[in-house]
Amino acid sequence: MQISWEVRNRFRLFREERDFLLHTDSARGHSILESEQAMELLSEGRGWARNAVNRLCIDLTGRVSEPCTRDNVRESYLTPTEHPVTVRLTGTVPVGATCAWSFDDGDGPRQSTLDCAEPINFRARYGRATVATVDVSSGAEAPQRLTTEIKVRDVFIAGLGDSIASGEGNPDRQIALSDEGFCFRSYLGSASAQYYRPSRAGYKGGRACEAPDTLQVWQRQSALWFNSACHRSLYSYQTRTALALAVRYPHIAVTYLPLACTGATIADGLFGAQRARECPPAKSGAACQGTVDAQLAELREALNAAKRRRPDRRLDLVLLSIGANDINFSGLVADVIVDTATERVLFRRTGVIGSVNDSRAAMARDLPQGFGRLREALKPLVGDMSHVVFVSYANPTLTDGGTPCAGGRAGFDIHPSFNANPQRLASVSNYVQNEFLPQLKALALCEGGVLCRDPSGDRMTFVDAHQAAFADHGFCARAANDPEFDRECFSAKGDSFNPDIVTAAAQPMVCDRSPGEYRAYLPRARWIRDANDSYFAAMTYPQGLPAASQPTDIHDATWGVLSAVYGGAVHPTAEGHAAMADAALPAAASVLQLDAAEPEAPTAPVLTAPDTR
Numbered sequence: 001m002q003i004s005w006e007v008r009n010r011f012r013l014f015r016e017e018r019d020f021l022l023h024t025d026s027a028r029g030h031s032i033l034e035s036e037q038a039m040e041l042l043s044e045g046r047g048w049a050r051n052a053v054n055r056l057c058i059d060l061t062g063r064v065s066e067p068c069t070r071d072n073v074r075e076s077y078l079t080p081t082e083h084p085v086t087v088r089l090t091g092t093v094p095v096g097a098t099c100a101w102s103f104d105d106g107d108g109p110r111q112s113t114l115d116c117a118e119p120i121n122f123r124a125r126y127g128r129a130t131v132a133t134v135d136v137s138s139g140a141e142a143p144q145r146l147t148t149e150i151k152v153r154d155v156f157i158a159g160l161g162d163s164i165a166s167g168e169g170n171p172d173r174q175i176a177l178s179d180e181g182f183c184f185r186s187y188l189g190s191a192s193a194q195y196y197r198p199s200r201a202g203y204k205g206g207r208a209c210e211a212p213d214t215l216q217v218w219q220r221q222s223a224l225w226f227n228s229a230c231h232r233s234l235y236s237y238q239t240r241t242a243l244a245l246a247v248r249y250p251h252i253a254v255t256y257l258p259l260a261c262t263g264a265t266i267a268d269g270l271f272g273a274q275r276a277r278e279c280p281p282a283k284s285g286a287a288c289q290g291t292v293d294a295q296l297a298e299l300r301e302a303l304n305a306a307k308r309r310r311p312d313r314r315l316d317l318v319l320l321s322i323g324a325n326d327i328n329f330s331g332l333v334a335d336v337i338v339d340t341a342t343e344r345v346l347f348r349r350t351g352v353i354g355s356v357n358d359s360r361a362a363m364a365r366d367l368p369q370g371f372g373r374l375r376e377a378l379k380p381l382v383g384d385m386s387h388v389v390f391v392s393y394a395n396p397t398l399t400d401g402g403t404p405c406a407g408g409r410a411g412f413d414i415h416p417s418f419n420a421n422p423q424r425l426a427s428v429s430n431y432v433q434n435e436f437l438p439q440l441k442a443l444a445l446c447e448g449g450v451l452c453r454d455p456s457g458d459r460m461t462f463v464d465a466h467q468a469a470f471a472d473h474g475f476c477a478r479a480a481n482d483p484e485f486d487r488e489c490f491s492a493k494g495d496s497f498n499p500d501i502v503t504a505a506a507q508p509m510v511c512d513r514s515p516g517e518y519r520a521y522l523p524r525a526r527w528i529r530d531a532n533d534s535y536f537a538a539m540t541y542p543q544g545l546p547a548a549s550q551p552t553d554i555h556d557a558t559w560g561v562l563s564a565v566y567g568g569a570v571h572p573t574a575e576g577h578a579a580m581a582d583a584a585l586p587a588a589a590s591v592l593q594l595d596a597a598e599p600e601a602p603t604a605p606v607l608t609a610p611d612t613r
Contacts, residue, residue, distance in 0.1 A: 001091040003132055003148040006250030008084040008121070011243050012057060012077065012154075013256050015070050019052040020246070027247045032240055032585065036578035037523045045483065045519025046174075047574070049234040053172035053226055058258070062227045062292075064302065073123075078306040079313055081126050083152040083253050088119040094138035103150075105130040124152050127312075155245065155592060156306075156314065158257045159238035160270065160295050161321040164393055165260030167236025167577060169529040169568025170520070171223035174537045176201035177515040181508035183209040183501075184560035186416060187342045195416055196504035197497060197560075198515035200539065207505070212553040215541065222278065223538045229276035229292050230261035231540075237391060237572070237580035238319040244585050249594050257302055259295040265325045266370035270295050271377070278543055290543075296377055303381065315381050317588060318388045320460070323440055326370060327362045328354040332428045333570045337412050337531065339419035343561060352562070356431045363439055368450060371443045375458055387591055388460040390444040391584050392437060394470035396528040396570045397429040404429035405476035409494025411530030412569075415560055418531055419494075437467070461591055466583035470527060473579075475570060479525035485517045486524065490532055520574075527576030531569040540567030 009017040026035040026042075039048045053060075057068035057077045067074040071084070089099055097116040102109045105128045112120060116136060124130050129151040135143040159165060181196030182203075194209050200221035205213030226232045233239070239258060246254040261269055261277075268274045273291045299315075306313040324330075331354020338344055338353060347353040378388055397405050407422035442448030444460040452458035478492070489511035490496050496511070498504035509515060520537040529537065541554065542562040551559035572580065589595055 001089055001093055001136065001144070001146060003087060003134060003146050004090045005085055005087040005132070005148070005150050007152055007253050008086050009071055010083075010250070010253045011246035011256070012068075012070070012075075012080070012253055013239075013242075013258075014052065015055045015057055015068060017071050019055060022048060023243060024247050027244070031578075032244050032581045033575060033578040036240075036574055040521045040523055040574070043521060045522035047172070047235070047521035049172040049226075050174075050224075053224060053234060056226070058226075060225070060227060062229070062232075062259075064257070076309065078156075078255065078257075078302060079309040080154055080253070080255070082123040083126065083154070084121065085124045085150060085152065086119050086121050087132055087150070089116045089134060089136065089146075093117070093136075097136050097138040100135040100137070100143070102133040103130050104133075124150055126152065126154060151251075152253055153251065154253045154255055155316045156255045156257070157242045157245075157317045157319065157588075158299050158302075158315060159236070159242070159260050159319045160299070161238075161260040161319075162264040162269065162323075162325050163231065163260075163262035163571060164324065165236060165238055165264075165319070165321040165391075166230050166258075166262050167226075167233030167239070167260075168231045168262045169534060169537065169571035170233045170235040170574050170577065171231075171538045172226050172234050173224035174520040175223040175539050176221065177518065177536065177539075178203065179507070179514050179516065180207065181498075181505045182207050183505070183555055185209050185555055185557040186560075187346065187557045194501050195497070195499070195560075196501060196508045197414060197535065198508050201516060209555045212555055215554055218541065218554045219278075223540075225278075226258070228278045231277045231568075232258055232260065235574040235577050236260070237577040237584060238321075240578055240581035241319060241584045241588055244581055245588060245592075245594070248585075248589075252594065257299070259298050260321070261292055261295065263325060264295065264322065266322055266374055267326075269325070270322065270374060276543065278540065299381065314383075316387065316592060318378065318382055319584065319588070320388055320390050321393065322374070323367060323370075323436075323443075324393060326366055327359040327436065329359070329432075330354075330566065332356065332359055332431075336407075336424045336428055337418045337420050337569075338561065339421055340417040343417045347561070356427055359431070360435065363436060367439065367443060371450075372452075375452070385458050386461050389584060389587050389591060390440075390460040390462050391580060392440050392444075392462065392464040392467065393432075394467050394527075394572065394576070394580070395429060395432050395437065396470070396474055396572075397425060397432070397476075398471045398474045399477045400472065402471040405474050410492050411475060411490065411494075411526075411532050413491065413494040413496050414532045414535045417561060437464070461587050463584050463587050466580045469579050470576065473525060473527035473576065475526055475528040475530045477525040477527075482524050483519060483522045485513060485519065489513055489515075489518075496532065523575060524573065527573050527579060529568050529571050529573055533573070534567045534569040534571075535563060538567050539563060542566045 009020045057065045068077045099116040100113045133147045137143045178199040178201045182199035186193035202221045205217045242256040334353045404426045407420040407425045412418040442450045444462045446452035446455040518536040
């Protein structure tokens with residue numbers, strides 16, 4: 001016999017234990033990816049986060065709830081004073097035995113007697129060891145005494161970075177689509193230069209291009225994000241990594257502060273404010289702020305607030321992905337997929353379309369300086385730079401073990417001007433694989449000629465083990481067991497949508513199925529959202545853009561293009577983020593030295609996940 005204990009609901013972002021138990025149940029004996037795939041099937045593709053997103057200790061504006069009521073107990077989120085613990089007797093326990101429990105944290109013992117088959121719950125004081133003692137009585141034999149020490153370690157983790165870090169492309173609750181069409185204009189301007197795509201379900205405004213409506217009316221049917229301004233998602237690899245630590249190690253609690261924001265660069269996002277991605281209508285009718293505070297400033301403010309209440313509170317780990325926007329990766333995506341001459345001229349003038357040469361110049365000119373500045377800012381916050389876990393990007397354009405996707409309109413026919421140009425696609429793919437990703441690794445590890453003040457002390461912990469897996473799962477990957485809707489409605493030839501504006505107004509899709517049948521959270525061969533996925537999952541109205549690129553109304557030609565470029569296309573799916581989290585988890589656990597100190601949670605399988613393909 002032995003005394004076993006675990007912290008309850010130990011991913012402290014979750015207010016209700018049922019949301020945490022969903023993950024512990026699906027994770028037993030499984031990787032994060034397998035767990036995600038199993039939960040996708042259990043939710044029938046609607047996703048596990050759709051309900052949990054309203055039960056968090058951080059509200060939808062990004063404000064930490066202090067205090068936060070978790071499982072009916074008010075707690076300080078950033079500085080907990082105690083943690084809920086369940087203790088039980090395990091091993092060969094005599095049937096009908098009685099357990100006399102005693103828990104002493106230095107303020108005198110708390111005692112309770114009950115059947116040994118019953119677990120016992122108490123709240124362990126933070127920062128103190130509690131001595132747990134049990135006297136096991138069975139029949140005429142003398143009681144047997146067992147003793148253990150219970151001390152909860154609360155791990156404070158922050159997530160920083162850009163759209164890959166925030167979870168872009170994976171709204172916590174995907175948008176609901178209508179069977180009817182919604183009109184977009186094309187840049188040619190004539191009545192024939194209009195096209196229809198599925199509308200937002202519940203939208204009661206004008207669907208024809210000649211009947212513009214206000215953005216506020218349209219937004220009432222938006223997708224739901226953990227944080228709309230930054231498109232933060234519970235599916236992000238950062239959230240999944242922090243959550244997986246809590247699932248795997250029963251003697252810790254995880255306090256997680258997500259700050260990553262879509263569109264962030266080192267200068268504008270980490271060090272400075274940036275534009276909000278979306279401004280959902282507020283219940284109070286208050287005007288949208290339009291900007292998001294600098295992530296580093298928010299992190300410092302949270303740490304200072306925590307230290308005022310408990311001076312020994314420290315930041316244990318930072319999860320970080322940054323650099324893609326610094327080299328204008330979204331401009332490279334636009335260069336690949338925007339194929340018609342008019343749009344290319346317009347978007348090149350406004351800076352939406354970028355080139356490999358311009359990106360290469362920014363990588364040489366701006367990234368080393370930006371990383372150097374970032375190191376100096378993070379050092380005082382984490383102390384040891386190895387506690388910054390830099391998770392690199394995956395090349396989104398690869399399939400069949402590393403071959404660039406062939407290109408074409410498949411997956412990108414949501415907009416008439418889209419066509420993944422094979423030559424430009426191959427050029428961008430090679431640049432990302434052979435130049436950008438190696439440079440990021442060199443910058444994080446102070447290698448390859450990258451100058452750091454103290455190379456041995458300035459190295460971040462670097463993660464790129466997921467890149468090999470992504471080489472089979474780029475945006476063009478298809479499989480016979482992809483979701484039925486995808487196979488029937490997203491044409492491999494790029495003709496998924498009705499080109500006739502009269503019939504498309506009532507039935508915009510060629511297939512005989514409702515657009516509302518699309519499920520963003522089902523297992524797929526592709527771990528990268530294509531433009532069709534982006535529209536069907538989120539249909540983002542791009543508010544986080546300079547004034548020159550802002551749409552004039554909700555039928556404007558600009559947003560039809562930009563919603564696919566900026567709304568999650570060429571970003572990882574929930575499966576992709578889970579694969580990234582699988583790569584990040586061992587590195588995070590090693591930095592925190594959890595395997596040396598903590599037993600892992602039980603691993604008896606309870607769910608069968610599908611093949612990872």
